[in-house]
Amino acid sequence: MGYIAAPCVGSGMCCKKGPCAFGESISKDKPQCKFLEIKEVVDSVEVYKCGKIDEIVDQPFADINPAFGAGCCMSLFNDNRKKILALIHAGRMKLPHCSPRS
Numbered sequence: 001m002g003y004i005a006a007p008c009v010g011s012g013m014c015c016k017k018g019p020c021a022f023g024e025s026i027s028k029d030k031p032q033c034k035f036l037e038i039k040e041v042v043d044s045v046e047v048y049k050c051g052k053i054d055e056i057v058d059q060p061f062a063d064i065n066p067a068f069g070a071g072c073c074m075s076l077f078n079d080n081r082k083k084i085l086a087l088i089h090a091g092r093m094k095l096p097h098c099s100p101r102s
């Protein structure tokens with residue numbers, strides 16, 4: 001039986017914790033990646049996207065890091081993810097596609 005990761009919903013948490021191999025922190029004191037962008041705001045809930053995806057997606061090993069399309073790596077203690085999931089379950093928004101070029 002294979003493992004199926006929970007889908008990415010664009011909470012932004014992983015890129016806020018620190019940059020991937022293609023990203024860059026805002027500053028020494030702010031580890032969030034400077035390329036993280038707000039994709040949309042639904043009922044005051046922010047959904048994020050990578051602003052560098054077109055540059056990254058065809059690079060060698062981009063399928064491993066940042067692993068677009070591989071699912072969520074930070075599903076625990078992630079309040080923004082919970083809010084986005086609640087909006088999806090309430091029919092207020094669709095599951096965001098966090099796969100390449102979405």
Ligand code: SF4
Nearest residue numbers: 015019020023033050
């Ligand atoms: S996936 Fe994009 S936004 Fe996230 S850390 Fe990498 S470059 Fe930054």
